Amino acid sequence: MGGPVVDILMYHSISDRGGATSIAPATFAAQMAAIAEAGVPVITLDDYLAAKDGRGTLAPHSVILTFDDGFQDFADAAWPVMAKHGFKPIVYLPTAYIGREEGWRGIAEPPRKLMGWGTIRALAAEGVQFGSHTVSHPDLDALPEDARGAELERSKAVIEDRLGRSIRHFAPPYGIAGPEVRTAIATLYKTSVGTRLGQAGLGDDSHDLPRLEMFYFTDIARWRAHLAGRGAAYLAARKGLRAIKSAVAKPWQGIASGAGR
Template sequence: MPPPVIDILMYHSISNRGGATSITPEVFLSQVDALAQSGLPVITMDDLLAARRGGPALPDRSIILTFDDGFRDFLDTAWPVLSRHGFRPIVYLPTAHVGRAERWAGGAEPPRALMSWAEIRALAAEGVLFGSHTVSHADLDLLDGDASMAELIVSRRKLEDILDRPVRHFAPPYGRAGPEVRSQIAQVYETSVGTRLGQATAKSDPFDLPRIEMFYFTDLSRWRDWLAGKGKAYLVLRRGLRAIRHAVLHPSGANPRRTPS
């Protein structure tokens, strides 16, 4: 029997800002309503971790909802929709930016606001899970070993101090975490999700869990097909296009981290 399959959905901002990291509120509402209508169980990262430890078995197919960065529109727009269905997402936070705005490389202009610590504590009390997205939203592959480890440890300590509960889950900014960084992540956290496009299973590497980028499923009919188990060819196509783009942008294939001078 094949192992259970988990679709880990990846969101960032739920707004009208445009770009690959924003999904309009109308589309988001339709995606969540279609998910609820599908009957597929929505679980949490804690449920996945418990199953890997020998706890309750996972369903044959399930969904996990993840949000990177902690934009304030999660509180204003996403959470009211999710809570109505009883869905419990996880939000990955870059701790130095909490209560401020995105000021990292590749961020939108003008910058989007992030939630405050008070808002995050209130959401945690309502059932939202939180994980780390480093301190500064750094590309960990570009840092030396001490600096990347500090990003991992300091962010976890900050979150645990604010939330008064264990923080077990991580998402590397930009989805970049080479073998050395993944080894460090494993010393601090118990799971890590990236941006590698695909479905996870209970046997997947817990420190390189693939996700489904929801920007690719703004077409509601395509999303309904995916929920019904009919969209694998489309996912293969998107993965192939990504590989071609990466090969064009990075022809050497080299990892820039810790390269000799």
């Protein structure tokens, strides 16, 4: 990949719950410390867009921190670690579940609690960015056009109303967003991140950005090697396995979609 490389890291729950969508707090802290020690800058999606549009420059290698679903453990376990390092993440919110337990397909047992609006507003004041993850966390590809539009528009409007700021970024539930859905997303949001495994470059489609599932980097030595530019072979192997899984499984089965809840 020519030009700057951006690792868009994908997280969900920072807890000891286990499974592909949970990272243990101690492991998460070690992953963040490795970024700081490697000197890889943590940027925002807006920084990425500015460089893409020629309004800024990026380091040869940088990181963006993303969290799907807005679980309460983001506030309890993830944000204190990132704040210590001065890292600014983005959290994608499914608005119907704010302050409630997760209730969508493939949920963990017992269900995990999402942050309430008071916590979200406090975090926004401290520098956390927020994006939309729809209203009800559906498979957008399976919805008729009017219902899909409502999911995209209402979630944006609710978050903007609650936080008093523009919401520019989106993550489709389960990472599922076909061409028609991506076109609809692009009318409302500046970026969309999915579950496609890979590193982003300035030439990537802003509404089909790849991410790195951090469940694959719980081995801190492997994560340090990646940050040092020695992880190409491992990433290629993971991509190959993901391609095999996606060829034989439904979109919500297996690690590929478990990562996209």
